[in-house]
Amino acid sequence: MTDTSLTPPAGAAPRAKTSLLREDAHTSRRNAAEKRFRMYGLIAVMCGILALVMLLISIVNSGASAFRQSYVTLDVYLDEAKLDKKGERNLEDIKKVSTFGYSPLIKNAVLSAMEENGIVIEGLSDKEAGALISKEAPATLRYFVLDNPDAIGTTQTFTLLANGRVDGYFKDRVTMESAALDKNTSPEQLMLADAFLEAGVLENRFNWSFLTAPDASGQRPEAAGLGVAMLGSLYMMLIVLVCALPIGVAASIYLEEFAPKNWLTDLIEVNIANLAAVPSIVFGILGLAVFINFAGLPQSAPIVGGLVLTLMTLPTIIIATRASLKAVPPSIRDAALGVGASKTQSVFHHVLPLAAPGILTGTIIGLAQALGETAPLLLIGMVAFVREYPGSPPDGFFDPASALPVQIYNWTQRSDPAFVERASGAIIVLLVFLLCMNALAIFLRRRFERRW
Amino acid sequence: MNDMRPIERMTNTEANKITAQDVNVFYGDTHAIKDVNVDIEDKTVTAFIGPSGCGKSTFLRCLNRMNDTIDVARVSGKILLDDEDIYDKAVDPVQLRAKVGMVFQKPNPFPKSIYDNVAYGPKIHGLARNKAELDEIVERALRRGAIWDEVKDRLDAPGTGLSGGQQQRLCIARAVATEPEVLLMDEPCSALDPIATAQVEELIDELRQNYSVVIVTHSMQQAARVSQKTAFFHLGSLVEFGETGTIFTNPSDPRTESYITGRIG
Ligand SMILES: Nc1ncnc2c1ncn2[C@@H]1O[C@H](COP(=O)(O)OP(=O)(O)OP(=O)(O)O)[C@@H](O)[C@H]1O
Ligand SMILES: [Mg+2]
Numbered sequence: 049m050t051d052t053s054l055t056p057p058a059g060a061a062p063r064a065k066t067s068l069l070r071e072d073a074h075t076s077r078r079n080a081a082e083k084r085f086r087m088y089g090l091i092a093v094m095c096g097i098l099a100l101v102m103l104l105i106s107i108v109n110s111g112a113s114a115f116r117q118s119y120v121t122l123d124v125y126l127d128e129a130k131l132d133k134k135g136e137r138n139l140e141d142i143k144k145v146s147t148f149g150y151s152p153l154i155k156n157a158v159l160s161a162m163e164e165n166g167i168v169i170e171g172l173s174d175k176e177a178g179a180l181i182s183k184e185a186p187a188t189l190r191y192f193v194l195d196n197p198d199a200i201g202t203t204q205t206f207t208l209l210a211n212g213r214v215d216g217y218f219k220d221r222v223t224m225e226s227a228a229l230d231k232n233t234s235p236e237q238l239m240l241a242d243a244f245l246e247a248g249v250l251e252n253r254f255n256w257s258f259l260t261a262p263d264a265s266g267q268r269p270e271a272a273g274l275g276v277a278m279l280g281s282l283y284m285m286l287i288v289l290v291c292a293l294p295i296g297v298a299a300s301i302y303l304e305e306f307a308p309k310n311w312l313t314d315l316i317e318v319n320i321a322n323l324a325a326v327p328s329i330v331f332g333i334l335g336l337a338v339f340i341n342f343a344g345l346p347q348s349a350p351i352v353g354g355l356v357l358t359l360m361t362l363p364t365i366i367i368a369t370r371a372s373l374k375a376v377p378p379s380i381r382d383a384a385l386g387v388g389a390s391k392t393q394s395v396f397h398h399v400l401p402l403a404a405p406g407i408l409t410g411t412i413i414g415l416a417q418a419l420g421e422t423a424p425l426l427l428i429g430m431v432a433f434v435r436e437y438p439g440s441p442p443d444g445f446f447d448p449a450s451a452l453p454v455q456i457y458n459w460t461q462r463s464d465p466a467f468v469e470r471a472s473g474a475i476i477v478l479l480v481f482l483l484c485m486n487a488l489a490i491f492l493r494r495r496f497e498r499r500w
Numbered sequence: 501m502n503d504m505r506p507i508e509r510m511t512n513t514e515a516n517k518i519t520a521q522d523v524n525v526f527y528g529d530t531h532a533i534k535d536v537n538v539d540i541e542d543k544t545v546t547a548f549i550g551p552s553g554c555g556k557s558t559f560l561r562c563l564n565r566m567n568d569t570i571d572v573a574r575v576s577g578k579i580l581l582d583d584e585d586i587y588d589k590a591v592d593p594v595q596l597r598a599k600v601g602m603v604f605q606k607p608n609p610f611p612k613s614i615y616d617n618v619a620y621g622p623k624i625h626g627l628a629r630n631k632a633e634l635d636e637i638v639e640r641a642l643r644r645g646a647i648w649d650e651v652k653d654r655l656d657a658p659g660t661g662l663s664g665g666q667q668q669r670l671c672i673a674r675a676v677a678t679e680p681e682v683l684l685m686d687e688p689c690s691a692l693d694p695i696a697t698a699q700v701e702e703l704i705d706e707l708r709q710n711y712s713v714v715i716v717t718h719s720m721q722q723a724a725r726v727s728q729k730t731a732f733f734h735l736g737s738l739v740e741f742g743e744t745g746t747i748f749t750n751p752s753d754p755r756t757e758s759y760i761t762g763r764i765g
Contacts, residue, residue: 309571377609378569383671385569387621387678388598397620398610 067147106473111334113219114473117255117270118210120244124157126193128201137197150186150193154178162240165247172236180237180244182209184264184271210250212270212466214241218252221465223481258473262435263450263458269466272459274474276434280350280449281419281481283441287354288361288418293411295358303366304373305395331360332424340428347429350438351445353396356424361414368410405493412489413462416482422453430454452478517542517712518563523577525558525567532558534736536577540682540729545708547723548716550619550733551759556716557605559733560684563714565593574689581682601680603688605716607667609659609674614651617659617670618642621678623715637677644706645673646699666693667687672700676707683707685715689722701726720760724748732756748755 066072071079128135130153131145155178162168162177185208193200209215213233216222224235244250261273307313335356339345345352376399384394400407425431430451437449450458452474459471518540525533533555540546540563543653548556558567565586567573579585586596610617621627628634638652638655642648647669659670668691675683685704689697704726707713717723723730723744730747732740732755738755740747749756 377608379604379606380610382566382569382604383608383610383674384604384620385566385594385597386564387624387674388594388601388602389620389624390594393624397624402611 075235085120096291100139107472107479110469111472111474111476114258114469114476115255116219116252117258118215118218118241118250118252119207120158120210120250121205121207122154122157122161122181122249123203123205124153125160125203126200127153127156131193131200132197135182137200139194139197142194142197142200145190147186147190149179150189153189154181154185161244163247165243165249167240167243169236169239169243172234172240176234176237177240180211180214180240182211182270184209201360209268209270210241211237212268212464214250215270216466217241218245225410255280257441258470259477263433263455264435265433266462266467269462269464269470272467272470274452274455274477276437277450277455277474278414278477279438279444280381280430280434281452282351283438283445283449284357284451285356285415285419286441287351287445288357288415291355291358291413292361292365292414296362296411296414296485297369297407299362300366300369300373301395301400304370305309305399306391310454320363320366324367327423328360328421329423329427332427333354334359335424335428344449346446348432348434348448348450349446350449350451352428353425353430353451354445357418357421360421360424364414364417365407365411368413369403369407372406372410373399375406376402401496407491407497408496409489412485416485419481419485420453420478422451422457425451425454426457429456452481506741507624512559515584516540517544519578519580519583520559520562521578521580523559523562523575523579525555525562525576526574527558527570528572532700532736533562536733536738538731538738538741540712540714541550542712543708543710544729545704545715545727546729546731547727548714548731549720549723549759550739552718554733555646555736556733557686560602560686560714560716563682563684564597564602566597566602568593598678599680600682600684601675601678603623603672603675603683603685605686605690607664607671607691608634609662609667610668611658611660613656614642614659614662614670615655618677620676622675625678627678640672641673643676644676644703645669646696646703647673665693665696668692669696669700676703680711682714685713687716687718690718697722732759734759 076464086396130149132138132142134141155174158177158180159174185206188208189206191373192206210234213222213227213230214237217227217233217238220239222230222233222238224238227233227235227238241250245252257271258273259278261271262276263273264271273358303313335352336378339352339355345355380398380402381394384398389397430449431454432448432450434448434450436448438444438449456471456474456478459467459474516539516622518538520538520540523536524531536559539553548560550556551657558573561567562575562579563586567575575587575680577587581596581600585591586593600690610620612620615638618641619628619634622634628637639648639652642651647666650666651670659667668688672685672688679720684755689700692700701722704713704715708728715723715726727744729742730744731738732751732753734755740751740753747756748760751760
């Protein structure tokens with residue numbers, strides 16, 4: 049404050065007196081710029097929302113029907129002459145009858161149901177009438193008989209899946225015209241389905257088995273379900289959570305709070321950032337080489353998938369955790385150290401609780417990513433067609449299983465158009481899973497933040 | 501308030517609590533503290549004064565090794581606490597900081613309840629055997645921090661929800677709750693009103709009966725009021741150190757005189 053004078057330099061024009069009630073040119077320019085920017089922002093948000101809404105509408109449109117299914121309720125006579133010729137009820141003998149052996153029983157049941165309800169359809173062969181019922185049905189019957197050999201010779205009521213084409217007919221996927229060209233169905237069969245619907249033999253209702261049943265082969269989309277895939281995904285998420293969270297948080301705390309700052313930690317930091325950017329399929333190759341070929345873990349088991357996804361999720365969790373640890377003001381650490389807390393105490397009593405909401409969010413984002421990951425799972429053999437449910441953990445982690453995104457991928461590869469509906473339905477389930485996880489994240493965040 | 505006459509001083513010199521010998525501090529290439537030698541006596545209030553940025557806080561942080569937490573900071577020289585070098589390899593800074601408490605320049609309460617803020621230190625040092633004892637410690641500390649009356653009805657409220665001055669007093673209460681032997685206070689009254697300032701000064705005077713207190717202050721009056729010894733820092737060097745009375749009435753260094761009379765700073 050020696051030379052500089054606070055009075056304006058001589059010669060400068062004195063500032064004109066302006067009224068606050070009138071916007072001057074400068075202010076209106078600034079206001080216009082602000083308005084413009086707000087509009088850009090609004091447009092951007094709208095674009096995002098629009099894209100999301102369109103995505104949801106298209107998926108729900110094509111997938112919602114997967115949750116409804118046509119079922120036919122039939123009284124099936126379990127003919128002893130066909131199922132147990134010797135009549136000894138010997139389980140070994142009964143087992144010798146394959147699912148093909150049960151098809152005639154179903155055909156007869158359909159024919160007798162037609163007779164009972166007085167349905168006569170011109171030009172409908174007996175074979176076509178029997179084919180109204182899904183190819184899955186004989187297996188259902190066979191399992192029932194193996195469980196209850198004493199039922200042989202009696203008449204039992206079964207609720208069986210209708211053939212995929214018939215199901216598609218009620219969902220407007222199959223029409224009379226397309227049926228005429230289709231060797232898997234015929235207009236007459238569809239007319240029979242209509243007649244059954246009227247008679248109350250056939251009904252369309254909520255399809256629980258879509259959520260619980262295992263996958264089915266390409267010929268019977270009506271039987272395909274997500275049970276094994278959901279269980280597999282759940283197991284993998286458990287493994288990812290149990291492995292990635294402690295490892296990731298411990299690594300971040302060490303790097304952020306304890307590690308000396310030198311070239312080695314810098315190198316590690318750069319590599320973690322790089323790891324987060326590595327394409328996921330590379331992790332699949334790594335998993336194949338390390339966990340299956342080297343460690344000898346079984347193929348297409350949730351344990352391998354979980355470990356691969358753990359590797360993939362770790363960088364995400366580490367980066368999120370470190371960011372939230374960094375965001376804790378250093379004055380809190382000083383305060384804790386100042387009253388004589390040790391480094392560990394200051395971290396666990398003060399820093400970590402403050403960082404917890406961020407860590408949680410990072411973890412859930414990582415988990416959500418892992419849940420939707422397909423490529424690495426393809427490489428470790430999770431595309432396999434699995435009809436058996438994996439056992440209960442921990443042994444079940446080593447049983448073959450599928451995963452939701454892989455199941456979706458798998459179904460989109462199949463030729464029968466009914467699988468498009470299944471795949472979309474599976475996407476809805478996946479989205480619901482993700483939504484639940486995000487809701488959980490928000491809920492936990494709130495809980496943690498309210499603590500202080 | 502403008503009374504610059506030092507109050508009646510104790511003349512009997514106490515034993516040295518802290519002795520600093522040739523202390524140098526570097527922040528990377530910045531030489532923040534240059535060859536400082538100072539003796540801080542037991543049961544005495546020592547004031548550090550000096551212009552902003554001269555290194556008062558830096559030196560204060562050396563006394564409980566808080567500079568360890570700054571990666572770029574390097575400390576050389578010797579600082580003896582009760583004749584033990586606190587920078588010795590065998591010394592655990594955590595143990596040291598339990599003995600040498602600190603109130604920071606910026607109030608930094610934990611984002612926890614007021615009660616937990618104060619109880620944290622006693623808890624981790626095992627000073628209370630049960631809840632009742634802990635309650636007692638907390639109440640006493642809050643009273644000494646001159647904040648009890650304001651917070652006694654809301655001990656469960658978050659400490660961060662207090663006003664700046666209240667937060668600073670909470671931090672003082674937190675620091676005294678662990679019963680340190682030396683209390684380092686970095687401008688504890690910069691955010692306080694005159695009444696709270698007077699209460700804190702009273703506390704400092706009370707603490708002096710048992711502890712050694714080091715206080716950094718920008719208020720000459722406060723230094724004159726509460727301290728027995730005063731150290732004047734300038735550009736990282738300790739320019740003058742001696743009886744507060746002498747420093748304020750008869751400084752030997754021209755820089756001290758100009759600072760006290762308000763010409764540099
Ligand atoms: N963490 C740090 N990193 C680098 N330089 C620092 C750091 N802290 C302080 N310094 C430098 O050290 C010098 C002394 O700082 P210090 O905080 O000790 O000053 P002060 O006397 O406490 O000032 P004030 O009265 O304003 O609080 C300053 O030049 C400052 O820039
Ligand atoms: Mg300072």
